[in-house]
Every structure is written in C-alpha cells, then in structure tokens.
Amino acid sequence: MSAIKLNTQGIENYVTDTDLEIISDEIENAREMLVTGSGAGNDFLGWLKLPCVITDEERSAIVAEAERMAKMSDTVVVIGIGGSYLGTRAVVEALLDKDRKNRAADIVYAGHTMDPDYYARIMKRIENEDYSVIVISKSGTTTEPAIAFRLFRQHLEKKYGKEGAQRRIAVITDSQKGALHAIAETERYPQFIIPDSVGGRFSVLTPVGLLPIAVAGYDIANLLAGAKEMQYECANNKRLEDNPALMYAALRNLLYRKGYKVEVLTSFKYGLRYFSEWWKQLYGESEGKNGKGILPCSMNFTTDLHSLGQYMQDGERMVFETMISVEQSNNEFAVPNDSENVDGLNYIADKTLTYVNNNALRGTREAHLAGGVPVIGMEIPRLDERMLGQMIYFFEYSCAISGYTLGVNPFNQPGVEAYKTNMFKLLGKPGF
Numbered sequence: 001m002s003a004i005k006l007n008t009q010g011i012e013n014y015v016t017d018t019d020l021e022i023i024s025d026e027i028e029n030a031r032e033m034l035v036t037g038s039g040a041g042n043d044f045l046g047w048l049k050l051p052c053v054i055t056d057e058e059r060s061a062i063v064a065e066a067e068r069m070a071k072m073s074d075t076v077v078v079i080g081i082g083g084s085y086l087g088t089r090a091v092v093e094a095l096l097d098k099d100r101k102n103r104a105a106d107i108v109y110a111g112h113t114m115d116p117d118y119y120a121r122i123m124k125r126i127e128n129e130d131y132s133v134i135v136i137s138k139s140g141t142t143t144e145p146a147i148a149f150r151l152f153r154q155h156l157e158k159k160y161g162k163e164g165a166q167r168r169i170a171v172i173t174d175s176q177k178g179a180l181h182a183i184a185e186t187e188r189y190p191q192f193i194i195p196d197s198v199g200g201r202f203s204v205l206t207p208v209g210l211l212p213i214a215v216a217g218y219d220i221a222n223l224l225a226g227a228k229e230m231q232y233e234c235a236n237n238k239r240l241e242d243n244p245a246l247m248y249a250a251l252r253n254l255l256y257r258k259g260y261k262v263e264v265l266t267s268f269k270y271g272l273r274y275f276s277e278w279w280k281q282l283y284g285e286s287e288g289k290n291g292k293g294i295l296p297c298s299m300n301f302t303t304d305l306h307s308l309g310q311y312m313q314d315g316e317r318m319v320f321e322t323m324i325s326v327e328q329s330n331n332e333f334a335v336p337n338d339s340e341n342v343d344g345l346n347y348i349a350d351k352t353l354t355y356v357n358n359n360a361l362r363g364t365r366e367a368h369l370a371g372g373v374p375v376i377g378m379e380i381p382r383l384d385e386r387m388l389g390q391m392i393y394f395f396e397y398s399c400a401i402s403g404y405t406l407g408v409n410p411f412n413q414p415g416v417e418a419y420k421t422n423m424f425k426l427l428g429k430p431g432f
C-alpha cells in the first residue's frame with residue numbers, strides 16, 4: 001500500500017477541475033503508451049517491472065558481495081556519474097542518520113568530477129584505511145569514471161599488489177559491451193550486470209544502486225519491497241484521481257502550460273539533498289529536449305529560506321514547488337529550557353525539533369501559496385528503505401507519464417553528447 005500522499009490543497013487557485021478533466025485523456029494516453037510499450041524509447045522500459053523481477057538469488061548474490069567487500073574495507077570508493085551515481089547517493093544520504101548493519105563500510109564517491117583537488121582529498125583519506133572499489137558504467141566508456149578507475153586501480157595495485165587489488169574491485173556494467181566489461185573479463189573482477197532495457201537514470205534498483213547501498217549497510221530487500229508496493233499501486237490504479245503518480249504528472253504539465261517553467265523540489269529533511277539531485281537528473285534528462293521541458297531545481301529548507309527563499313516568495317512568478325514533507329524523524333532533540341531566556345526561545349522550550357521544523361514547513365507552504373507559487377505537497381511518514389523504494393518508483397513512473405504527456409521521448413538524452421564531442425576534439429581523442 002502506497003504511503004505517499006499528495007496534498008493538493010491550494011492548488012485549485014492555479015489548476016481547475018476543468019483543466020484536470022481536459023488533461024486526463026492525455027494522461028490516459030501516456031499511461032497506455034507506457035504499459036503497452038507503444039511509445040518512443042520503448043526499448044528502455046525494463047525499470048517498470050524491476051522490483052518484482054529481481055530474484056532472491058540475484059539479491060542474495062548482491063548482499064554476499066556487499067558483505068565480502070564491507071568486511072575488508074573501512075571505505076568503499078563508488079565510481080560512477082549521472083545515473084550510475086546519483087541513485088546510490090540519494091538513498092545512502094537519506095538513510096545516513098538511521099541505524100545500519102554493523103558490518104558496513106563508509107562510501108565515498110568518485111568519477112562524478114574531474115577536479116584533481118577532490119581526488120587528492122580522497123587519496124589522503126584512504127592512505128591509512130583499507131578500501132575497495134565499485135566501478136559502475138553502463139556504457140563502460142564514460143570519460144569521468146574511466147579516469148577515476150585508472151587512478152584507483154593503480155592506487156589499489158600499489159597498496160595491495162595485483163592480486164590484492166583484484167579482490168577489492170567489483171564492476172557493474174553491460175553484459176557484453178564496453179571497455180569496462182573487457183577489463184573485468186581480462187582481470188576476472190566480479191561483475192554485475194545492468195540490463196540493456198534499463199537506462200542509467202532509471203537504474204537505481206539494479207546492481208547499480210543495490211550493491212553500493214548494501215555495502216553501506218542498508219536493507220535492499222526493504223528498498224525493493226517498497227518499490228514493489230508502488231509498482232502494484234501504479235499498475236492497479238488507472239484513473240488520475242486514484243493514482244498520485246498520475247496526478248503529479250498531470251499537475252506539473254498543467255502548470256508548465258500556464259507558464260510555470262521551473263519546478264523546485266523542496267524538503268525540510270537534510271538527508272533528502274541528494275534525493276533531489278537524483279530527481280533533478282531523472283526529470284531534467286528525461287524531459288529537457290526538443291526546446292521543451294520544465295527546469296527541475298531543488299532547495300533544502302530551512303537553509304535555503306535564508307537565501308533563495310526570497311526569490312521563491314517574491315521573484316518572477318514562473319516557479320512552482322513540489323514540497324516533500326516527512327512526518328517523523330529517526331532521532332529527536334527538544335529545545336532546551338533556559339531560566340534566563342535571553343534569546344526569547346522559551347516559548348518553544350521542550351518542543352521537539354521535528355515539531356518546530358514541521359511548523360516551519362506549514363508556514364512556508366502557506367506563504368508560498370499566498371505569494372503566487374503553486375505548491376504540490378507530497379507527504380511521507382518517515383525516511384527508511386521502504387519509503388525510499390516507494391519514492392523512487394513513484395518518481396520514475398510519473399516521469400515517464402509526464403514526458404509522454406509533454407510529447408518527448410523520456411528515455412533518451414541526445415543533448416549530453418554535445419559537450420563530449422567538443423571536449424574530445426579539444427583533447428585530441430582519435431576520431432574527433
């Protein structure tokens with residue numbers, strides 16, 4: 001059963017029932033295209049059924065490898081970029097403040113930047129630690145992770161010798177193609193496969209996300225169980241009014257048509273910062289094409305209420321907001337009582353930070369709605385593996401529906417080649 005609830009109170013000032021009636025046929029067409037595989041990009045629909053096609057054996061193999069790596073490592077360097085990076089980070093950062101398995105390793109990320117200062121920082125950290133590497137690239141040829149893998153492979157071989165390094169590397173890539181697959185075959189590194197039918201930004205529920213998330217000590221069975229619940233929910237509720245994922249796709253398309261070209265995903269949970277990064281890639285790469293698409297941005301509140309909050313409240317009225325609220329926290333503090341009360345805070349003495357934070361959220365929501373920002377509320381009871389599984393599937397499903405409703409192929413990303421071609425020319429890559 002889905003625990004994600006949409007709160008559309010106040011949206012009626014921006015989107016009418018008639019608007020919803022008009023778009024409901026388009027949403028139904030998009031849903032039909034998705035479930036029958038008759039739309040553009042239909043060779044990339046493997047993610048739709050991922051939560052229920054993964055077998056117990058496949059999951060156990062991932063957990064076994066994760067335990068093997070974590071046992072011999074203080075840190076695991078996870079190398080990848082874009083869809084081969086953001087899903088893991090979204091989940092791991094969201095769960096950092098929650099209990100995890102004892103035998104877990106810390107994760108550091110690489111391959112998502114080419115800044116040498118960043119690599120110097122990681123090298124310094126792992127100098128006195130035991131570490132292993134998971135390298136992830138579907139194509140097996142992406143420049144940023146390929147450079148990082150060279151750096152860490154050589155570092156590992158220096159530190160542990162060739163055989164020692166071999167035990168400390170796991171590869172996640174295509175089953176047949178790409179340089180990474182070739183290296184893994186030659187060096188006999190353990191390999192996990194990204195299915196052909198699952199594109200990078202839809203791949204977090206494959207080994208791409210599951211292996212590093214398990215290494216970090218989190219329960220991938222529960223993550224998959226949550227995703228499966230949402231998969232059934234989305235498959236069984238075909239009507240707009242019964243299915244929050246369809247409703248979200250409908251509202252964002254209607255708002256876009258009314259001139260709200262920027263969507264800001266906001267939340268008051270610190271741990272969701274990287275979930276927003278994953279979401280931005282999912283929607284930005286899926287929809288921003290053919291001169292169309294909502295620009296996905298994110299803000300973390302209340303931090304950003306003291307910076308971009310000014311723009312949200314008072315700047316150009318082209319922004320709508322999707323506000324994630326999480327009811328409970330994994331930890332708690334109360335505001336201490338102070339007999340002197342010089343700071344005047346005793347009016348909230350003994351109140352929990354969750355209580356204060358949730359009231360900040362309510363106040364912000366009302367202020368934004370009144371200030372001309374349409375707000376779609378998304379309510380979640382807590383942050384754990386199951387909820388994150390639901391959230392991942394929810395946003396993936398909505399994204400596909402939203403992209404088809406917008407009239408684009410949500411599963412390609414032709415635009416990302418332009419910088420690569422120029423960079424390769426400048427670097428003198430053969431053939432460019």
Ligand code: PA5
Nearest residue numbers: 082083084137138139142200201
């Ligand atoms: O969503 C996508 O397909 C991209 O963001 C890719 O994940 C990203 O470019 C990394 O590609 P690869 O896994 O082939 O290295």
